[in-house]
Amino acid sequence: MSITLEAIHLLEDRLQSLLSNYEFLKKENEILLQSSTNFQQKILEQAQIIASQKKEYDLLKIAKTIDGSGTDTRDTKLKINTLIREIDKCIIQLQE
Template sequence: MAKEKQLQQLQHIENKLRKLLTHYTEVQQRLAQAQEEIKFLEGLVEEKEQQIKNFQNQENIVKIVDTIAGNPANSTELKLKLNEYIREIDKCIAYLQD
């Protein structure tokens, strides 16, 4: 009788252990999915931040253009300066890509 009771207890423990391992595997899978989603969302946030920076740069360019349009005497000089800045920026970008 005592051996049967011990056997039942062992089977009960084994069943609980199997359930625990199954639950652990499921949790590990959900964790992996959550980590993938976090990486995806971080990439999205980074992309949106870059878009915001680009938008702010465009806004600054519009302000400069408005200034140029307001005073035709300085427009040629400002356009030349802008072109010079753009060339410098392009050089920096090319340097950083190498």
């Protein structure tokens, strides 16, 4: 009988240990998920900042080219022509 009781106590101890480990891992998983979400949000914010700065850089590049201080005048003229065509298309669509 004593061996059976010892086995039950050992089983209870192991079960308690497993439950304790489960709760710890569950909390750790929640923390990691929150951290992951925060990092993903920061990555999205940084991507938006990069996109905004790239647009600003492109605008500055166009402005310098129009000013005549750069070597990309041909590219700028092509970009302006493309923008004008897009604006014309929009105007035509609005008139329909």
